[in-house]
Amino acid sequence: MIRLQYSLELAYTVLTPSADFFFNFHPAFTPQQSVVQEHLSVNQAGATWQLQQDADGQRSLRLQAQSGPLQLNYQATVEMRHYSDDPESIAEVPLYQLPLEALRYIYPSRYCQSDRLAAYAYDLFGQQAPGYARAQAVCNWVQQHVKFRSNSSSGTTSAVDTLVECVGVCRDFAHLMIAMCRAINLPARFVTGTDYGADPALGPPDFHAYVEVYLGGRWYMFDPSGTAIPMGMMRLATGRDAADAAFATIFGGVTSDAPRIGVVAEHDGGQWQLPVHTRQGLSTALV
Amino acid sequence: MIRLQYSLELAYTVLTPSADFFFNFHPAFTPQQSVVQEHLSVNQAGATWQLQQDADGQRSLRLQAQSGPLQLNYQATVEMRHYSDDPESIAEVPLYQLPLEALRYIYPSRYCQSDRLAAYAYDLFGQQAPGYARAQAVCNWVQQHVKFRSNSSSGTTSAVDTLVECVGVCRDFAHLMIAMCRAINLPARFVTGTDYGADPALGPPDFHAYVEVYLGGRWYMFDPSGTAIPMGMMRLATGRDAADAAFATIFGGVTSDAPRIGVVAEHDGGQWQLPVHTRQGLSTALV
């Protein structure tokens, strides 16, 4: 089992009389991930906020702030007990048997135009035996096809752009993998977390984007950018793509500093272990 | 109140050993729309199917057919009692107060890249007073900007294409209106129905695509292509855009004939009236 100490500092300046913030930085509640304790403080007396939880266990904070500086400090202790399974035993679910909840993740979305990639994906993966290994093959192909480069994409960059231009950040790797999976009728979705285990050369700890594919009746994690250790990627928000699951969506005139994130894994030689790479299929999703 | 006799004939030939069909042609169940009686017949002995209903009252049919001809005949009697309100009394809901369900319809989607249209939409509608009239202004602008031409778009045509090329069919008008609304932070979504009242010169009765905007705590109908009479547009499926709400999604090798659709409104001088154009705000959505 994994136990993470997660801290977050956000600093903004609101330039308009007020501004609305929609945040997705709280760890989700799922059977595999629990929050032992957490604390949020907001420095602005005039700010109001509410925390909401959806049917998937995702928690969203909406906050209305007034003109002036705004700081949020959040810290939590998060425990994860991953569902884990042998890749060889994880089959694809036939289309006809997909639950409605999974079915909606085979359709194209803003950044994952799977409708346009049908032939491309079929050429690469159409002949491969269905199963976890096929999703893994998509993941590996994306990792090879795309080169990680900081600041190489923008808010309008989509899977088609990344396929063509072969460069991106973790969100772009995720979008391309999702689009390719959907193009071969594998339900796939976008998840945000934190980049535990990322090479410090890429910068300070940061939010992360990865992929879940619906296989064997469950959502399994894949990390197509290969920059983090999946076992340590605390789950935050889920969506069709980055349009749904941004860590922050802001309405109003606001300047911001880079978020400061800390994630430390406890290890005591017994119950709590450090996240490590594994070839097992892992899941933290509410089924 | 409106009472429609709806009939549908679908004819396919399955070329592969089997094929999966996901249909959205059943009228939705909402407080404003009820199905008095309905009957579905499928000609193929080997076909299996199931009908599912989601939390919004939308009904989806999934069907697995075997190689060979496949015909579906569906007929239903549908009654609609629209929620109706005076446009002047319908306000916009402040962002901060949007329910989660509405909030997810302000984000961009496959065919509605509202993120790219922010400045364009703001220039046109940013200064206008919030409310139903502003959504109507978007609708009117789309109707003026785009010219209806049959077969002028394809399955990959998006709101950005329609904005630039100024031509499309009902689905393209809907996508552009949705994108423009979201760009000014109005939740908007894609609805399919039937094109009651459409000019026969445009062809035989057909499925239709229109828009709902979340205003005053409710989803109001808009018909940006202006080709149908909204009061007669029986509600089928709802989604972020056409990616979610296609009348049929087919997996397998299949040829198809054009669907044959019939919609007849009853009128008896009393309870049942013919659909007419109205300037009232109308809604058939489950709130």
Add this chain to the structure above:
Amino acid sequence: MIRLQYSLELAYTVLTPSADFFFNFHPAFTPQQSVVQEHLSVNQAGATWQLQQDADGQRSLRLQAQSGPLQLNYQATVEMRHYSDDPESIAEVPLYQLPLEALRYIYPSRYCQSDRLAAYAYDLFGQQAPGYARAQAVCNWVQQHVKFRSNSSSGTTSAVDTLVECVGVCRDFAHLMIAMCRAINLPARFVTGTDYGADPALGPPDFHAYVEVYLGGRWYMFDPSGTAIPMGMMRLATGRDAADAAFATIFGGVTSDAPRIGVVAEHDGGQWQLPVHTRQGLSTALV
């Protein structure tokens, strides 16, 4: 040597008071291609036209017609004596030594966005030894990557679309090959001709689009769609891409029938031979 009998019938109806036509259907004059005799007849008494020749030997016909039917009949006898060379002996020209005329064909154009494909092309061909064989490798790759399907593209389809969607007609194969070549700094351009040798299953004889790459101080022909026999592809127009070299550009309200094209190769067992596939590098361009 090749001797072709080329005939063309074009039929239009001009709906506006007048219409302007810019045609590129005359065989070009180059040292490798000569027109022994030709005859053009235009059925409309009120039509005026002029034929112009540019510095590359390309001939353009501009014609102004009046309202009503318009028919053009053109026939010519064309002789081709291809420049031919051993692929192993054809080197790439270092960038620094490219003549200005060739240099302008390394820049991106409307349908060949080579600027976006730099990394993709470099991954595939960047490590390969420079020379004719590298251009041939690009040609072969395009032929494998893209599937020929009639009517699968439109007037706005570009190399990026074809790369992503893996389907197209001869013009799309040409655009993708051109974009890939430019992306590795090989000057490449678009040429139109006729599809001598095409499989009759693809339809009646038609115009064709192919590619020229500047190698060893000369423009060599490549046929990425692989649908014709290069030795029989009579040269018509040259440009950066289809935007420059359309067989007809029409201004005014006009309906048209499909052009009727005939190309017959003479063979007498002596001087005149039938076009055949060859692995030699071929050129018909004015150097």
Add this chain to the structure above:
Amino acid sequence: MIRLQYSLELAYTVLTPSADFFFNFHPAFTPQQSVVQEHLSVNQAGATWQLQQDADGQRSLRLQAQSGPLQLNYQATVEMRHYSDDPESIAEVPLYQLPLEALRYIYPSRYCQSDRLAAYAYDLFGQQAPGYARAQAVCNWVQQHVKFRSNSSSGTTSAVDTLVECVGVCRDFAHLMIAMCRAINLPARFVTGTDYGADPALGPPDFHAYVEVYLGGRWYMFDPSGTAIPMGMMRLATGRDAADAAFATIFGGVTSDAPRIGVVAEHDGGQWQLPVHTRQGLSTALV
């Protein structure tokens, strides 16, 4: 008449064994623009270069440098005597009479997809009387539609993007105006110069991009970004769009500093006058 003192300092570091540079920073030679004296110095002993002039009077420098620092210093005295005419007297040239040289500038190019903008442009300008005033109306519309913002676009941003996103720098304004002009069959091209008269708040003196439209048998200047004084925009390179006329195209591994540009206008109360805004049609192009 205008007399400018033009100076330019360029500093690079070549990281690869060698690198090729194609520069377009020399003032063009035209009947309206002459270079009284000029001097180029290159600091690198191992560098070789040559200057070429094309039929339009544009001068291109190609330079091959070795690994290590590379500095170019260029200075010139340039005299301009603009062709000037009364806008009311400048007519459009009928398509049928366009010279081949102008005709090629009505086709779409990499960054100016006029083929997609036909309906949009026709709606705005199709009914307007032909002539200089119509080109000016396009220029004014672009200036209103697009907002200038430094660093808001990238090397792949095209006219369609700028139309949709309503933001850009001078090159984007130029691309949109060119695309709109071509869409109504006005030949239009891209010209680079220097931004004499630009607001110092936008930064130090810089290269500039503007537009020429073919009217009355001559190429007239338009400055759609409105950031400079056209009379002082020394002419450098001409092309279909920025793909053709970049100030520098570099092949090899190179880092660069921002170019340092100086342009000073002489004024002596007599022969030499300061550039001023005028409503006259101006031209510096070789006809």
